[in-house]
Amino acid sequence: MARKISMKQAINEALDLEMRRDPAVIVMGEDIVGGAGSPGEEDAWGGVLGVTKGLHAKYPGRLLDTPLSESAYIGAAIGAAACGMRPVAELMFLDFMGVCFDQILNQAAKFKYMFGGKAKTPVVIRAMVGAGFRAAAQHSQMLTPVFTHVPGLKVVCPSNAYDAKGLLIQAIRDDDPVIFCEHKNLYGHEADVPEEAYAIPFGEAAVVREGKDVTIVSYGLTVHRALEAAERLAKERIEAEVIDLRTLSPIDWDTVLESVETTGRLVVVDEANPRCSIATDVSAHVVQEAFGALKAAPQMVTAPHTPVPFSPVLEDLYIPTADAITAAVSKIAPRAMAA
Amino acid sequence: MTDQRIKPVVMPKWGLAMEEGKVTGWLKRPGDRIAVGDEIVEVETDKIAGVVEASEAGVLRRAIGEVDTVYPVKALIGVVADADVPEAEIDAYVAGYVTPSADEAGEEEAGPTYEFVETPAGRLCYARRGEGAETIVLVHGFGGDLDNWLFNIDALADKATVYALDLPGHGQSAKAMPEGGVEGLARALLGFMDALSIECAHLVGHSMGGAVSTLAASAAPGRVRSLTLIGSAGLGEEINADYIAGFVSAASRRELKPVVEQLFADPSLVSRQLVEDLLRYKRLDGVSAALEALSGAFLAHGRQKTLVASSLAALDIPVLVVWGAEDRIIPAAHAEALNGRAKAEVIPGAGHMVQMEKASRVNELIGAHITA
Missing domain, CATH: 2.40.50.100 (RNA polymerase II/Efflux pump adaptor protein, barrel-sandwich hybrid domain)
Structure with missing residues (x-):
């Protein structure tokens, strides 16, 4: 039955259910068993924010504490995947991908293609993304577009606990490498989540609010900002449709295009930096495929082209706000049109 | 005052x-x-x-x-x-x-909460309303759940103690499908009544739930006081097999919405959330297998093979048949299959989900039927 749990619990539950179902599923990462301040074997720390807590005791030997060397254990996880395991590697912060990019970009992403479809690489790399955690420029980036750019990788970024559980289960069952992006400021966010296992197929966006005047496309944390903006716009009688992409690769173009063909207006909200982002990608695709349906130029609401600031005041201004989204909508959907 | x-x-x-x-x-x-x-x-x-x-x-x-x-x-x-x-x-x-x-408003006013009971067919979810001397059990159809009765359960609770259950493989109940298709579900229904010490009840079945209820009445005639069959399966061979196949295979909102719209005379009743809730159910581990097994058991070559009209003829209990005139899943003509044996009512302006689309008329008919 469904009950309210946090996204952190939902991710833990997905790992638990898949480890129970399939002995090939293992979890690797820094501080997931021992770690500073942890009694270790008796009560493992469960990773830097405790997402994997409790699993060590249930599945002894299947949670592997790794050295502080991302290049080594991400490579090991990819190798284990190529040899029949289903590893879930926790990379702590997606920003750390910098030191293990060859393993992902040149190895994991290419195996299936270069070995003529004979190799599969069912690895999941879980990592925290996003700003707002006062963690400074090297632990706060939204690097989703970087991975979306690479063919051979699947990229997932859930906005809520229900989706996180179903998408992680799908990621573990998927035979391709999946970059699973968890927004650190959503870990405490609660939603109705069934106790049972379920998989949400990749490439299926969720229409989280229906509306006829403007389409707002987003993913991750900013879906909530978009919904907040939609609430405000409704008071001005502008009905916004809000689409949560859920997976960035593959991406559900059909749902986006279908919506824009109805509303004629598009606003893309992306926490990533503005250049070569999900925002530019979605805008460009819609312009190319549905130009005739557009009544106004697509708008992009993104982070600025700067590193994430450490100043709390500036950091709060960095992530797209509901105000910025409302302003972008107002620019292309003036109140007069709602009459 | x-x-x-x-x-x-x-x-x-x-x-x-x-x-x-x-x-x-x-x-x-x-x-x-x-x-x-x-x-x-x-x-x-x-x-x-x-x-x-x-x-x-x-x-x-x-x-x-x-x-x-x-x-x-x-x-x-x-x-x-x-x-x-x-x-x-x-x-x-x-x-x-x-x-x-x-x-x-208190618990009663706040509406029923989901409850669970262990039965031989697994853990089954149900809701219970009212305190009447008579008992009604509401049995949903293929792919449905107890919320298919959301417009009925409270209205009927004025006249009886009303239970609505999620059949095995459905809603929040255990997803393992009992052996024997519709007959297996009929055994599961009787097992549910045993587990809750429901000695005797009026069964109200929608669609496939009508066939389930009829088979339960045949298996345990003393325990069923009356039958109400709404858009019921089992009264003829014709069925919209494309609907069943579409429902089983649809994995996305865009695939499922047009399928579900066939259930209603007014397709605008199908909201975003209704489709989302169905998708959430269909994604659960075990549901695809359950729905495939069940549809395979009651359909053959696009026609119904679990026919219950002859079982009905042998039963000595009152039977009411209700249909939506615009039913696009099972033709309303089947309402006449029991001509003379059952009271039949075909309601205009309603589709297969007649108990939702014309709730007060259906509630009135059920109320009159169980007190007759």
Whole structure:
């Protein structure tokens, strides 16, 4: 039955259910068993924010504490995947991908293609993304577009606990490498989540609010900002449709295009930096495929082209706000049109 | 002191989770005469759109609920009163009306919660309403769940103790499908009644649930006091096999929505949330296998193979057949299959989900049937 749990619990539950179902599923990462301040074997720390807590005791030997060397254990996880395991590697912060990019970009992403479809690489790399955690420029980036750019990788970024559980289960069952992006400021966010296992197929966006005047496309944390903006716009009688992409690769173009063909207006909200982002990608695709349906130029609401600031005041201004989204909508959907 | 001649029209509570609803249109205007069962005002929840029907007769004196505005459950959205009630009294009633909050309303008013019971067919989910001496068990159809009765369970609770269950493989019940297809589900239904010590009940079955209920009555004739078969499977071979196949295979909102729209005479009743809830159910591990096994067991070459009309003929209990005239899943012509054996009622303007689309008429028919 469904009950309210946090996204952190939902991710833990997905790992638990898949480890129970399939002995090939293992979890690797820094501080997931021992770690500073942890009694270790008796009560493992469960990773830097405790997402994997409790699993060590249930599945002894299947949670592997790794050295502080991302290049080594991400490579090991990819190798284990190529040899029949289903590893879930926790990379702590997606920003750390910098030191293990060859393993992902040149190895994991290419195996299936270069070995003529004979190799599969069912690895999941879980990592925290996003700003707002006062963690400074090297632990706060939204690097989703970087991975979306690479063919051979699947990229997932859930906005809520229900989706996180179903998408992680799908990621573990998927035979391709999946970059699973968890927004650190959503870990405490609660939603109705069934106790049972379920998989949400990749490439299926969720229409989280229906509306006829403007389409707002987003993913991750900013879906909530978009919904907040939609609430405000409704008071001005502008009905916004809000689409949560859920997976960035593959991406559900059909749902986006279908919506824009109805509303004629598009606003893309992306926490990533503005250049070569999900925002530019979605805008460009819609312009190319549905130009005739557009009544106004697509708008992009993104982070600025700067590193994430450490100043709390500036950091709060960095992530797209509901105000910025409302302003972008107002620019292309003036109140007069709602009459 | 409430004047007995003044009757409030309030935001209804449809389903276990409903907290508020939006008024989307008035079908009557102030001054119109209202008969019991008249459709007064259209309401939309995040689950489904529906119509508030008059439970009492009079004149619509006030249409308070503004279109496109959201009101909490039990908020006053209109007033029905006799024509001779003075305007001042109506105004005083409106001014003095206090919407009961969910907390104050207590458990009974807040609606049923989901409960679970262990049975030989696994852990089954159910809801229970009312305290009447008679017992009604509501049995949903293929791919459905107990919330298919959201417009019925409370209305029927005035007359009986009402149970609605999720059959195995459905809703929040265990997903393992018992052996034997529809007959297996009939055994599971009797097992459910055993587990809750329901000795004897009126069974109300929708679609495949009608065939399940009939087979349960055949297997344990003493335990079923009457049957109500709504858009029932098992009364003829024809069925919209494309619907069943589409429902089983649809994995996305875009695939599922047009399939589900076939269930209603008015497809606009299918909301985003209704489709989303069905997808959430279909994604659960085990559901695809359960639905495939079940559809394989009751369909062959696009036709129904579990036929129960002959079992019905042998039963010595009252049988009521109800159908939506615009049923696009199982033809309404099957309502006549039991000509003479059962009372049959075909309701215009409704599709396969007639118990949702014409809830008050169906509730009235069931109420009369079980007390007959």
